[in-house]
Amino acid sequence: MPSHTVQSLTERTFLPENTLRLLTEACLQAGLDPRGARLLRHQTNAVYELASEPVALSISRPGARSALPSRPDAARAARTASPPQ
Numbered sequence: 001m002p003s004h005t006v007q008s009l010t011e012r013t014f015l016p017e018n019t020l021r022l023l024t025e026a027c028l029q030a031g032l033d034p035r036g037a038r039l040l041r042h043q044t045n046a047v048y049e050l051a052s053e054p055v056a057l058s059i060s061r062p063g064a065r066s067a068l069p070s071r072p073d074a075a076r077a078a079r080t081a082s083p084p085q
């Protein structure tokens with residue numbers, strides 16, 4: 001599997017087109033399909049819902065403190081989680 005490097009964002013580059021690119025990179029690292037991801041919100045965080053699996057991913061604004069694991073780890077954890085019932 002090819003290695004992917006997740007890009008960094010700054011406050012100035014925290015834009016939908018850049019967070020979508022970051023989402024794509026994180027999904028590829030976690031083995032998720034990013035095609036058809038839908039942007040749910042883009043304010044404090046960028047929140048995307050994947051079309052291929054019942055997974056939502058949040059990308060924190062640069063400088064925001066988060067108790068969540070890193071993006072690839074979060075995507076990997078989301079992939080193994082059971083959907084709500």
